[in-house]
Amino acid sequence: MPDEIVFSRPYRAPGELTNLAAVLDSDHSHGDGAFTASATGRLREVTGATDALLTTSCTHALEMSMLLLDVRPGDEVVLPSFTFTSAAIAVVARGATPVFVDIEGPSGNLDVGQVAEALTPRTKAVIAMHYGGASVDLDALLAATAEAGVALVEDNAHGLGGRSGAHRLGTVGVLGTQSFHDTKNVHCGEGGALLVNDPALWERAEVIREKGTNRARFLRGQVDKYTWQDEGSSYLPSELNAAVLDAQLAAFDEIQQRRLGVWTAYAEGLSEWAAHVGATLVSDTVGLEHSAHLFYAVMPDHEGQQGLIAHLREAGVRAAFHYVPLDSSPAGQRYGRTAHVLDRTAAFSAQLVRLPLWAGLADAQIERVIEGVTSYRPVRVA
Numbered sequence: 581m582p583d584e585i586v587f588s589r590p591y592r593a594p595g596e597l598t599n600l601a602a603v604l605d606s607d608h609s610h611g612d613g614a615f616t617a618s619a620t621g622r623l624r625e626v627t628g629a630t631d632a633l634l635t636t637s638c639t640h641a642l643e644m645s646m647l648l649l650d651v652r653p654g655d656e657v658v659l660p661s662f663t664f665t666s667a668a669i670a671v672v673a674r675g676a677t678p679v680f681v682d683i684e685g686p687s688g689n690l691d692v693g694q695v696a697e698a699l700t701p702r703t704k705a706v707i708a709m710h711y712g713g714a715s716v717d718l719d720a721l722l723a724a725t726a727e728a729g730v731a732l733v734e735d736n737a738h739g740l741g742g743r744s745g746a747h748r749l750g751t752v753g754v755l756g757t758q759s760f761h762d763t764k765n766v767h768c769g770e771g772g773a774l775l776v777n778d779p780a781l782w783e784r785a786e787v788i789r790e791k792g793t794n795r796a797r798f799l800r801g802q803v804d805k806y807t808w809q810d811e812g813s814s815y816l817p818s819e820l821n822a823a824v825l826d827a828q829l830a831a832f833d834e835i836q837q838r839r840l841g842v843w844t845a846y847a848e849g850l851s852e853w854a855a856h857v858g859a860t861l862v863s864d865t866v867g868l869e870h871s872a873h874l875f876y877a878v879m880p881d882h883e884g885q886q887g888l889i890a891h892l893r894e895a896g897v898r899a900a901f902h903y904v905p906l907d908s909s910p911a912g913q914r915y916g917r918t919a920h921v922l923d924r925t926a927a928f929s930a931q932l933v934r935l936p937l938w939a940g941l942a943d944a945q946i947e948r949v950i951e952g953v954t955s956y957r958p959v960r961v962a
């Protein structure tokens with residue numbers, strides 16, 4: 581049996597080890613040193629954000645967002661049920677209620693019509709997630725949130741550097757969050773960033789990230805000592821993480837080109853099979869603007885999902901599904917609420933199969949994945 585093709589493998593960027601050695605040989609491995617500054621500059625370039633702060637994770641950037649927007653007990657925050665737990669726990673950490681909405685269809689992105697219906701006088705914010713780095717309907721979402729006077733936060737964990745027409749993903753809402761977890765296109769083990777798109781939030785964002793102190797102003801020589809100013813936590817990554825991130829961001833174009841190559845090969849190699857077995861591919865639902873973060877097939881039913889994953893495992897290919905819907909999970913039921921039955925989310929989660937997608941996949945491995953998928957016939961089609 582040939583080697584197993586793993587589901588995800590972090591990219592190794594040139595310069596990572598040199599950068600790490602430079603930090604270890606220096607006297608500065610805590611946060612906000614030269615590599616943090618350099619990586620932040622690259623991040624601003626890649627995203628188009630005016631102001632950005634590196635954080636310890638996307639989860640923490642979401643927590644910071646809820647603090648910055650003064651989300652409090654009694655408030656509500658609208659978010660998709662089909663997303664990672666991070667958005668929901670950031671809301672719950674403030675004592676507020678997550679209100680879950682459905683997806684619009686096989687793009688996996690939230691249904692903006694349901695968001696508009698879910699807004700109440702208690703709604704403080706909407707957290708939207710660009711699934712796979714393909715944009716939600718940002719114009720419609722902006723219109724709905726602006727009309728209600730509600731803040732928009734973009735969880736852009738999947739969509740680093742992505743676009744939607746004139747929009748740069750992560751820079752449209754008042755705040756945008758990024759993940760540099762090692763399953764993401766660009767990584768530093770664990771890490772993240774907060775894109776601060778509303779200048780009025782900048783000063784407080786720096787304070788919240790630095791244990792509630794004005795240390796950032798102190799380091800710039802703007803105050804003669806730093807003191808406790810506000811709520812906050814320790815949300816800044818060490819220079820060791822920033823050193824790896826800096827090397828990764830320098831390789832951003834190369835990483836994206838490679839991932840897009842895999843994505844396109846799957847789209848071309850699987851389209852006939854998908855039509856035959858009644859599956860929908862991500863390439864059938866999103867346009868050209870996406871971050872090549874993931875490639876998936878939506879199978880006609882749950883048996884098809886389980887069958888394809890098991891069939892691929894036999895062929896030495898690791899495939900996966902994700903996001904157990906938040907509204908039906910134990911904590912989601914305890915802390916959240918929904919205005920609707922979220923049928924599309926439940927079906928999507930039960931039918932989704934994600935294929936290996938990482939920048940180092942060799943052509944022969946891509947072929948093996950395609951062969952593995954196209955040799956599968958769901959029982960009712962066979």
Ligand SMILES: Cc1ncc(COP(=O)(O)O)c(C=O)c1O
Nearest residue numbers: 637638639664666737759760761
């Ligand atoms: C949509 C989304 N948001 C947030 C996160 C959390 O990212 P982090 O691990 O950087 O906290 C993930 C993780 O996979 C995610 O998929």
